[in-house]
Amino acid sequence: MTDAGTSLTVIHCDLDAFFAAVEQRDNPSLKGKPVIIGGQPQSRGVVATASYEARQYGIKSAMPLTQAYRLCPHAVFLPVDMGRYKEASRQVLAILSSYTPVIEPLSIDEAFLDVSGCTSIFGFAEKIAESIKRRVKTEVGLNISVGISYNKFLAKLATELGKPDGLEIIRPEEALDILRPLPVSYLWGVGAKSQQKLKSLGINTIGELRQIKPEKLEKHLGSPAFLLWELANGIDKRKVEPYRERKSIGKETTFQHDVDDFSKLEKTMLYFAGLIGRRLREENMSARKITVKVRYSNFKTVTRSKTLREPFDSDSAIYNAAGELLKQVYNAGEKVRLIGLYVGSLQLNGSWEQGTLFTDDQTQPNVHLDKVLDKIRQRFGQDVITRASLLERKRKKRRP
Ligand code: TTP
Numbered sequence: 001m002t003d004a005g006t007s008l009t010v011i012h013c014d015l016d017a018f019f020a021a022v023e024q025r026d027n028p029s030l031k032g033k034p035v036i037i038g039g040q041p042q043s044r045g046v047v048a049t050a051s052y053e054a055r056q057y058g059i060k061s062a063m064p065l066t067q068a069y070r071l072c073p074h075a076v077f078l079p080v081d082m083g084r085y086k087e088a089s090r091q092v093l094a095i096l097s098s099y100t101p102v103i104e105p106l107s108i109d110e111a112f113l114d115v116s117g118c119t120s121i122f123g124f125a126e127k128i129a130e131s132i133k134r135r136v137k138t139e140v141g142l143n144i145s146v147g148i149s150y151n152k153f154l155a156k157l158a159t160e161l162g163k164p165d166g167l168e169i170i171r172p173e174e175a176l177d178i179l180r181p182l183p184v185s186y187l188w189g190v191g192a193k194s195q196q197k198l199k200s201l202g203i204n205t206i207g208e209l210r211q212i213k214p215e216k217l218e219k220h221l222g223s224p225a226f227l228l229w230e231l232a233n234g235i236d237k238r239k240v241e242p243y244r245e246r247k248s249i250g251k252e253t254t255f256q257h258d259v260d261d262f263s264k265l266e267k268t269m270l271y272f273a274g275l276i277g278r279r280l281r282e283e284n285m286s287a288r289k290i291t292v293k294v295r296y297s298n299f300k301t302v303t304r305s306k307t308l309r310e311p312f313d314s315d316s317a318i319y320n321a322a323g324e325l326l327k328q329v330y331n332a333g334e335k336v337r338l339i340g341l342y343v344g345s346l347q348l349n350g351s352w353e354q355g356t357l358f359t360d361d362q363t364q365p366n367v368h369l370d371k372v373l374d375k376i377r378q379r380f381g382q383d384v385i386t387r388a389s390l391l392e393r394k395r396k397k398r399r400p
């Protein structure tokens with residue numbers, strides 16, 4: 001049966017053994033081995049995560065490393081390398097947000113998508129899920145488990161039940177049967193305490209909880225009882241709420257020696273525009289607001305902002321607006337200690353909003369050029385390629 005025309009519009013995604021999977025991806029000799037992320041086995045820290053091979057020994061997140069070592073002394077223990085995990089997380093988020101702007105990241109490796117608005121473009125939720133899994137595997141080199149259902153609770157449950165490398169669907173007609181035998185701990189908000197309380201009432205499974213009137217449950221659990229009862233019945237009214245992880249992206253620098261050369265200030269802005277533009281595009285985001293900050297040598301600080309009518313993500317759009325603002329705020333001749341450039345009013349791009357790839361119009365931002373530059377910089381570093389205007393001009397030779 002296909003999910004055509006049904007209410008299966010919520011997708012939940014969660015990377016498998018995320019930190020450990022990044023390590024195994026980047027060091028193939030770790031593939032197939034128990035890998036534990038968190039630090040050295042003798043240290044006082046806890047396990048951040050463990051590869052599925054290590055989980056066979058009973059190793060779990062938040063377990064003391066010393067205990068993990070006792071359970072699996074031959075495991076490879078590695079420290080947390082957050083920078084690389086964040087980079088992978090950004091890449092995955094960019095893939096997810098190319099399907100819909102209605103995306104709610106929950107953590108570094110987990111997000112909800114509401115695909116009700118885009119199934120006509122990309123196909124039904126199952127097709128979108130297959131495409132997400134394929135792209136995350138080929139473009140980022142990681143396995144992502146995906147769950148589909150008609151609400152958030154059940155989509156997340158589908159992911160959980162399908163792990164690892166799963167693609168599970170919970171359809172309306174099967175939801176109650178799937179929920180019935182599961183322990184109450186599968187319900188959101190049921191921690192060890194509530195589980196214990198429910199147990200004392202003779203309730204261990206979701207099916208058993210469903211038999212109790214919510215009013216009776218309320219006497220023991222307080223007002224959350226009604227929500228729990230709804231969840232137990234496959235009802236979850238919460239919407240996928242897109243939220244902006246960050247309010248702004250920016251860059252600032254304090255000069256080693258105060259600067260009163262306007263062209264140097266402009267060049268710094270151009271450099272910042274390149275960094276910020278790349279970041280926006282990597283995260284498939286656009287901005288509408290731009291802010292320039294100037295701190296003079298006497299510490300007087302001036303900022304000026306401008307909100308553009310159209311969202312932008314190109315280096316040139318950022319630079320043009322920043323240059324204009326800089327001209328407005330900078331008092332010619334005054335020495336500058338620090339300058340900064342920020343973009344705000346961020347939004348995720350819908351895939352259908354992506355800009356024109358090629359443009360002959362020189363006044364339009366050259367999106368294609370930005371993307372080519374991004375690819376080069378991704379491989380070789382930000383500074384490997386630079387705009388001609390950032391290079392110190394060689395002095396022209398005098399004609400004889
Ligand atoms: P999870 O998604 O909970 O775990 P996971 O991705 O490692 O494994 P899976 O989803 O397949 O069950 O968390 C994502 C990352 O967050 C995880 O790789 C490491 C980090 N993390 C911690 O640092 N401490 C924790 O207690 C947990 C649960 C996760």
Ligand code: MG
Nearest residue numbers: 014015016109
């Ligand atoms: Mg995960």
